[in-house]
Amino acid sequence: MIPELGHFALVLALLLAAAQAATTLAGAQLGERRGALLIAAGPPTAIGGAAFVGLSFGCLMWSYAVSDFSVANVVRNSHSLKPMLYKLTGTWGNHEGSMVLWILILGLCSAAVAGFGTNLPATLRARVLGVLGLVSVGFLLFTILTSNPFERVWPIPEDGTDLNPLLQDPGLAFHPPFLYLGYVGTAVAFAFACAALIEGRVDAAWGRWVRPWTLAAWCALTLGIALGSWWAYYELGWGGFWFWDPVENASLMPWLLATALLHSAIVVEKREALKVWTILLAILTFSLSLLGTFLVRSGVLNSVHAFANDPDRGVFILILLALTVGGSLTLFAWRAPAMVPQGVFAPLSREGALVLNNLLLATLCAVVFVGTLYPLFADLILGAKITVGPPFFNATTFPLFIPLMVAMAVGPLLPWKRADLWAALARLRLAFAVVAVFAVVYIAAVDRALLPLAGFAVALWVVLAAATDLADRIKLGAVPLGDSWRRLRGLPRGAIGGIIAHAAVGICVAGIAGKGIAPERITLLKPGETTTIAAYTIRFEGTSPVTGPNWTGTEGRLVVIRDGREIGALAPQRRFYPVARMSTTEAAIRTSGVADLYGVIGESTEDGATVVRLHFNPLAPWIWVGAVLMALGGVVSLSDRRLRVGVPARRRAAVPVAAE
Amino acid sequence: MSRKKRRLWILLLCGLGLGTATALTLTAFEDSLVFFFSPSDLAARSIPPDRPFRVGGLVEVGSITRSTNAEGRMETAFVVTDGARSLRVTYTGILPDLFREGQGVVAEGRLRPDGSFAASSVLARHDETYMPPEVADALRRAGHWQAGQPPPPPALWNTLAAPATN
Numbered sequence: 029m030i031p032e033l034g035h036f037a038l039v040l041a042l043l044l045a046a047a048q049a050a051t052t053l054a055g056a057q058l059g060e061r062r063g064a065l066l067i068a069a070g071p072p073t074a075i076g077g078a079a080f081v082g083l084s085f086g087c088l089m090w091s092y093a094v095s096d097f098s099v100a101n102v103v104r105n106s107h108s109l110k111p112m113l114y115k116l117t118g119t120w121g122n123h124e125g126s127m128v129l130w131i132l133i134l135g136l137c138s139a140a141v142a143g144f145g146t147n148l149p150a151t152l153r154a155r156v157l158g159v160l161g162l163v164s165v166g167f168l169l170f171t172i173l174t175s176n177p178f179e180r181v182w183p184i185p186e187d188g189t190d191l192n193p194l195l196q197d198p199g200l201a202f203h204p205p206f207l208y209l210g211y212v213g214t215a216v217a218f219a220f221a222c223a224a225l226i227e228g229r230v231d232a233a234w235g236r237w238v239r240p241w242t243l244a245a246w247c248a249l250t251l252g253i254a255l256g257s258w259w260a261y262y263e264l265g266w267g268g269f270w271f272w273d274p275v276e277n278a279s280l281m282p283w284l285l286a287t288a289l290l291h292s293a294i295v296v297e298k299r300e301a302l303k304v305w306t307i308l309l310a311i312l313t314f315s316l317s318l319l320g321t322f323l324v325r326s327g328v329l330n331s332v333h334a335f336a337n338d339p340d341r342g343v344f345i346l347i348l349l350a351l352t353v354g355g356s357l358t359l360f361a362w363r364a365p366a367m368v369p370q371g372v373f374a375p376l377s378r379e380g381a382l383v384l385n386n387l388l389l390a391t392l393c394a395v396v397f398v399g400t401l402y403p404l405f406a407d408l409i410l411g412a413k414i415t416v417g418p419p420f421f422n423a424t425t426f427p428l429f430i431p432l433m434v435a436m437a438v439g440p441l442l443p444w445k446r447a448d449l450w451a452a453l454a455r456l457r458l459a460f461a462v463v464a465v466f467a468v469v470y471i472a473a474v475d476r477a478l479l480p481l482a483g484f485a486v487a488l489w490v491v492l493a494a495a496t497d498l499a500d501r502i503k504l505g506a507v508p509l510g511d512s513w514r515r516l517r518g519l520p521r522g523a524i525g526g527i528i529a530h531a532a533v534g535i536c537v538a539g540i541a542g543k544g545i546a547p548e549r550i551t552l553l554k555p556g557e558t559t560t561i562a563a564y565t566i567r568f569e570g571t572s573p574v575t576g577p578n579w580t581g582t583e584g585r586l587v588v589i590r591d592g593r594e595i596g597a598l599a600p601q602r603r604f605y606p607v608a609r610m611s612t613t614e615a616a617i618r619t620s621g622v623a624d625l626y627g628v629i630g631e632s633t634e635d636g637a638t639v640v641r642l643h644f645n646p647l648a649p650w651i652w653v654g655a656v657l658m659a660l661g662g663v664v665s666l667s668d669r670r671l672r673v674g675v676p677a678r679r680r681a682a683v684p685v686a687a688e
Numbered sequence: 689m690s691r692k693k694r695r696l697w698i699l700l701l702c703g704l705g706l707g708t709a710t711a712l713t714l715t716a717f718e719d720s721l722v723f724f725f726s727p728s729d730l731a732a733r734s735i736p737p738d739r740p741f742r743v744g745g746l747v748e749v750g751s752i753t754r755s756t757n758a759e760g761r762m763e764t765a766f767v768v769t770d771g772a773r774s775l776r777v778t779y780t781g782i783l784p785d786l787f788r789e790g791q792g793v794v795a796e797g798r799l800r801p802d803g804s805f806a807a808s809s810v811l812a813r814h815d816e817t818y819m820p821p822e823v824a825d826a827l828r829r830a831g832h833w834q835a836g837q838p839p840p841p842p843a844l845w846n847t848l849a850a851p852a853t854n
Contacts, residue, residue, distance in 0.1 A: 265782075375697045387701055391709045398713050413724035413822050415742055415796075416717075423716040428708070550781045552762040630782035633754055639762050641782050 031099050034087025035178040038128070041080035041135070042168040048073035048138070049161030056154040056226075067150055070157040071142035077164065078135030085132045088177050089119045097188055100179040101125065107190040107607050109578045117201035118191045123341075124177035126204055130321070131167050133205075133212040137241075138164065141216065148237065155223035156216075163215055166348045174341045190607035193579065199259035207252030207279060211317040213245020214286060218314030221307045222356055225363040230307065235297030238310065240666055242293055246286045247662035253279050254655030265600075265613030265628040267548060267643040269651060272421040277400040278320035281393050285313040288389040291382050299379055299444060301372070304364045305386070311360060315353045316393075322349055323400075374446040381439030388432040395424040426479065433486040433537065436530060437493030441500075455500060459492035475545055483541025490534035494527045525665025529658045536654025542623075542647030554637045558589075562644035564625060565589040566598075571629065571638060579603040581611075584629035584638060588618065598627040624648040722796060726826030727773035730799075737799050740808070743777070744794040744823040745770040752789060768793060768805075770826040779807040792823040 048070060055066025091099045092115050095108045105122040106115055114121075120129040138160040145153045171177070194200070220238045224230045256279070261269040270276060289309040295302045322345040373379040399416045406414045437459070441452040453460075467485050475481070499505070501523065502515040549561050555570035569585040581603035588596045598616035605612070618625040623646045630639030724742040725735070735741060751767035765778045777795050787793060787810060797807035 372694065375694065383698060383701065387705045391705045395709050395713055399716075402717075413742075413825070415722040415724065417720065417722055417796075419720035420716045423720060424709075424712040427712060550762075552756060628782060633762070637762075639782050 030087050030090050031096065031178040031180065034084040034091075035176065037080045037084040037087065038168065038172060038178075041077045041084065041131070042165065042172060044073050044077035044080060045161045045164035045168055047161075048077060049158050049165060052154040052161065053158035056151040056158065060150050063154075064150075067154040070154050074135075074138040074142040074157050074161070077161075078132075078139035081128070081132045081135040085119070085128050088125055088128055089116060091178075092116060092119050095188065097186070098180050098182075098184045099177075100181045101177045103181060103185050103188045105191045106188040107578060108187055109607075110191065110196070111577055113198070113201065114191060114196045118195075120204050121191050121195045121201075124171070124175040126208070127167065127171045127175055128177055129205065130208050130212065131164060131171060133208050134160065134164055134167065134215060137212055137216050141219075145237075152223050152227055152234075155226050156219045159219035159222045160215065163219070163352070166351070170341075170344050170348060174344050187607075190578070190605060193603070193605040193608055193610050193612050194263060197259060197263055199255055199263065203252055203255040203259060205252075206248050206255060210245050210247075210249025210252050210279075210286070211282065211320065213241060213248060214282060214310075214314045214317045216241040217245065217289060217310040218356070221310035222359060224307060225359050228363060228366050230296065230303040230367055232297050232300050235293050235295075235300075235306070238306075239290070239293045239297060242286060242290050242310075243662050243666050246283070246290055247659040247666070249279070249283050249286060250655055250659045250662070253283060254652050254659075258652050261648075262615050262617055263612070265615045265641075267546075267615075267626055267628070267641070267645070268543070269648070272399075272418045274400050275320075275324050277396050277421075278316075278323045281396055281400070282313050282316040282320060284389050284393040284396070285309060285316055288386045288393075289313050291385050295379050295382050299373065301379055302383070302386075303367050307364065307367075308360060309386070309390075311353075311356045315349070315356075316397075318345075318349050318352055322346060373444070376442070376449050377447045378439065378442045378444045380447075381435060381442050384435050385432070385439060388428055388435070392425055392428050392432070395428070396421065399424065426482075430482055430486055433490055433533070436533070437490050440497050440526065440530065441493070456493055456496055459489060459496050462492055463489045477544065480541045480544035483537055483544060487534040487538035487541060490537070491531045494531035494534065497530075498524075498527050521668035522665045525661045525663070525668070527661070528664060529661030532654045532657030532661055534654075535650050535657060539647045539650030539652075539654060542650070543645060546643055546645045546648070548641070548643050550639065550641045552633070552637045553640045554635070559640070559642070561625075561642045563590060564644070566627070566640075566642060568638065568640060570636075571632065574601060576603065578607065579605045581614075582629075582632075584627075584640070586616070586627050586640065586642075588625060598625065600627045600629045602629060602631075619649050621649060622647060724794075724822045726770045726822075726829065727768060727775040728770055728826070728829065730775060731773045735799060737801060740796060740798050742794055742796045742822070743768060743775060743805055744792070745774070745826055746823065747787070747789050747791055747793050748774060749789045768795065770823075770829070776804040777807050777810075778804060779810050783810055794822060 051066045051073065052070035055063030055068075055070070057063065058066065060067070088101075090096075091102050092106055093112070095102065095106060095115065097103050101122060101124050105125075106118050110118070118125070120126045138157060141153065141156055141160065145156070148156070217238050220234070220241070224234055253276075256276070257269045260271065261267075289306065292302050292306045292309055296306050322342070399420050402416055403414045406412045438449075438452055438456065441455055442449070463485050466488055467481065470481055470484065498516075501519060502512040504512050507515075547562055549559060551559050553559060553568040555568060558565050558567045560566070565588075567587040567589060569587060571582045571584045574581050574583045581601050583599050583601045586598040586600070587594055588598060596618055598618055600616040601614040603612050603614060604610075613628055616627045623644065626643040626645055626648075628641045630641065632638040722740055722742055724744060725733075727743065727745055730743065745768040748767040748769045751765075753765050755763055755765070763778055763780050764783060765776060767774045768777050769775075777797075779795065779797075794811045795805065795807035796809045796811070797805055800806050
């Protein structure tokens, strides 16, 4: 009964979404006065739709929680012995359930626009809701027609076939919700862009509404990607954190464009320039989010993430993609020429720096796009099976990434409209001197490989520049400390968030560069034998059997010795999940906050020796600390008064807000 | 600065960005594209020994041997077959969890002068029912697997002869 209720709620949500799109778009077309009744129907349908999707999602989760094996989806992805946490997270650990989650988040976003967007002009809000309704209709149709999660099976099997064991992990349990929150958040920016195109008007106020949505989506996407790569790091057991796998790239591309959008929306908000470009970015960002969904869900690209391969679904999403991208770009081509740019600025200015940021990020995104999709085209057109691997991406992204980092440090120090580059650089002379000293010491004392050095240097440069920016703003040292403190508290949250996020990028890059100098050792060890890595000696003490709730496995014991003293032990495991008939590797990681000691065991030979792989990853934890700090910067920035919902209506803001 | 001049600047920058991206992509394509060949493809053409590529097929039953090589590292050797031809592959390191006999596998590496393949990485997929598309394609071309059917049982395909038709 519960599954039928869920299915029914999903169909009702489809009808409501269709009603939401039809009434709001028609109402907005009639105008604020004549279409008032139709416009007024928008918010209740949006909130009602979200409630029904929520009900449907709840029903699916219920089926998982009570292990209702009459539901095909539960049979395929759950098992009665699985821990409760993974039963619940299993709801979205599969194709059908994750689509319901996608739609639920979209519904919640629509409801948020409906509920909190009361200070938006009526027609703009109606159009935003209309576009969101159309997107919901597309995805609801897709789910109901090709991937119904509530399908029943007969006869009812005794037990399920278990969730893919690699997904039974806390890191991955929460990776999809964050990622989807990010993807769907870009749908709101997209809806705002389409609404603005239909309205034919973009002003500073529009920028101020789009920015929080983009920022929130960006934070979620950052956390989602970070969780995914952290999971890959500790669960897949190969010691790396990023594989340039098509599915990883599919999440990176919207992130790169969302980052660009975030920055260009500032220009729209503060200076009323770059409007057309910002709208195009919003459309492209959402298109890439859809493309990401398409790549993951259709299985057209050969990837370690290939979980669901179903050509029907692929064709459906492809049609959805073509309609969305084609429709919005046509709208763009038709309406964009009507947008008149207003803010004028010199190439050397804050705006100019943000243009450079956008240019580099968009170029980065373009090369990742080419590398990700080229194998697909080569297969379709040339008939050649080709892989584009990490060497390609490393060779193309690093040369773009380093100038991005160098410029990113200088940009925030430039004033709006017209800037003096030398004045900004003069403020950074201390940072520059420190980086130069660091580089010399590093070459002399540590390593001569160019790429890690460049990584560490730009990371330091970015962090120091962010610190310089902060110190200048609060006049640290120039005025008494108490005054500085007062200035710090008076700084707009947006500025503080920006400084945190920029510094966080530096921290993250330092971690990534650390992987460039990380030593690795793969060796065959018998119990009692030792090996060394970095400054550590590792003694292998053999393996012993272990069992978990739904797996059995072996655990190796590696004693870590430093300077002749035992300082700890690593206990990597190999687990076997009998129901899914799969084995997984559990890496053992001993972290000091500035470096990770990483151990994995492989199979054993007949004479009792076991393959042991060890990595010493300096600064590796910083990758994820940096990513979390980036998201934190975004959240701090979100809490800025300027963006907070319910600020006394400044909505008729025809004059651009004064620069900070 | 006039609007026209600014637009010129932006266009110039965009052109520069696009040019850099194209140049980077093309040079990187030149030396980092990795092609996929099946063992039959390899028999039919010659590949320069310094060029990395991918090879894929099923791991032949009973072909896995482990030994310690000259540097004291564990080396695994196995035979990858598409049913028509096979290739000996050696690999040093930890094999993926799902690596086993009869499993579809893709290995990346280079040819050795003796005709065997030195793999630098071995990819087996996360799901045991999953067959890498290249491997499925290679098996199909060798006439051992019709589309829409499950792969032939591993115990069989050492003895499978290529069907006369196809």
